[in-house]
Amino acid sequence: MSPSNRGSSDVTAVIAAHDESANIEVCVASVEWAREVIVVENDSLDDTIDRARGAGATVISPKFTTIGAARNHGIGRAKTAWIFVLDADERCTPELAEEIGQVVAQPGSASAFRVPRRNFFLGKEIRHGGWGSDKPIRLFRRELRYNANLVHEHVDVTSGVIGEVRHKLLHYTYISLDQYFEKFDRYSRWWAEQNFAKGRRGTAAAVFFKPPARFASMYFLKGGFRDGARGLVLACLAAASVMAKYARLWERSIRHGAEDPHQA
Numbered sequence: 341m342s343p344s345n346r347g348s349s350d351v352t353a354v355i356a357a358h359d360e361s362a363n364i365e366v367c368v369a370s371v372e373w374a375r376e377v378i379v380v381e382n383d384s385l386d387d388t389i390d391r392a393r394g395a396g397a398t399v400i401s402p403k404f405t406t407i408g409a410a411r412n413h414g415i416g417r418a419k420t421a422w423i424f425v426l427d428a429d430e431r432c433t434p435e436l437a438e439e440i441g442q443v444v445a446q447p448g449s450a451s452a453f454r455v456p457r458r459n460f461f462l463g464k465e466i467r468h469g470g471w472g473s474d475k476p477i478r479l480f481r482r483e484l485r486y487n488a489n490l491v492h493e494h495v496d497v498t499s500g501v502i503g504e505v506r507h508k509l510l511h512y513t514y515i516s517l518d519q520y521f522e523k524f525d526r527y528s529r530w531w532a533e534q535n536f537a538k539g540r541r542g543t544a545a546a547v548f549f550k551p552p553a554r555f556a557s558m559y560f561l562k563g564g565f566r567d568g569a570r571g572l573v574l575a576c577l578a579a580a581s582v583m584a585k586y587a588r589l590w591e592r593s594i595r596h597g598a599e600d601p602h603q604a
Contacts, residue, residue: 347373349441352418352482353426355379355397356410360428361386363512368395370432373441374424380414388428408486408493418482425478429512430457436507440479443505451500452480457511461570469564469571469578470557474511475504490530524581532588542590550586555579 353371357364357379368377377397381389382404392399402413415423422444426432432440436455443453455478459471466472477495486493514520532542558564559575567574 347375349373349375349422349437350420350444351375351422351424351440351479352414352420353377353424353432354411354414354418355392355426355428356382356407356414357384357388357392357428358382359384359386360388361391363428364388364392364397365395367426367428367431368392368397371424371426371437372396373432373437375420376418378414378417380410382410406488406490406493408488411493412485415482415485421482423480423482423484426509427511429515431510431512433507433510436505436509439505439507443479443503447503449501450503452477452484452495452497452502454502454504455479456504456508458508459511459513461514461574462517463515464567464570466567466570466574468562468566469559469574470562471574477502478509479505490534491527492531520577524577524584528581528584528588531585532592535589536592536596540589541593542586542588543593544590546586547583547590551579551583554582 351374353368353374353376355364355367355371355377358381360367361384364379368379371377377395379388379392379397379399381392381399381401383401389399389401398417400413400417402410404410411425424432424440443450454475457474457476459466459474461471477497480495480497481500484495484497487496536542555575555578558578559571564571564575
């Protein structure tokens, strides 16, 4: 679908993408109801750009700093009053599209809306362990922007009410463990860099105690065991991720002679 033939909803869909050849066309097609679709491409080595353009999206390639900054570049190019953000491994359903159209037509006092997600891991939906309560802000007025965090970026809502839509976004995360471990390395490094820059310091005690605490919380307290083998593997991977983050923070602390023996 060409940009001139796109939908009439006063919404721009902004999609961040890096080497998303396998996903980008289906993702763009799922938001064909939006007035415009902007793909913010980041140093892709595959044919993500050609596929996105072929699907009717506008593609921009600003220099990458953070995912939030990349999305902000797309938001800054938008011509509509509302922004709908999704990643290339996410899909908007027809039901969610219809609800978004209704919401932006009569938003009331809301300036942003949380969008719940159905999350899939290795081809199966994960309903427990905290994954079933995932509700990021993804629909918001064009004036809003993401913060500068390397990880856990979020939309800064400075005024207005935050609402919530009812229908869910589909999130096909981690179709392989190779994909998980590639992100594992990058995000644990970014998390340590971000927290060290904010003055946080690591300890060996945190490396020891926090991973099993995360496993227990995810697997037992939040019911991850109900998702079978995938729930067990995810809880183990989450614990390993926590260990990597705090180990890297501890490493930075001792390298700079700034380890805090009292902080965990």
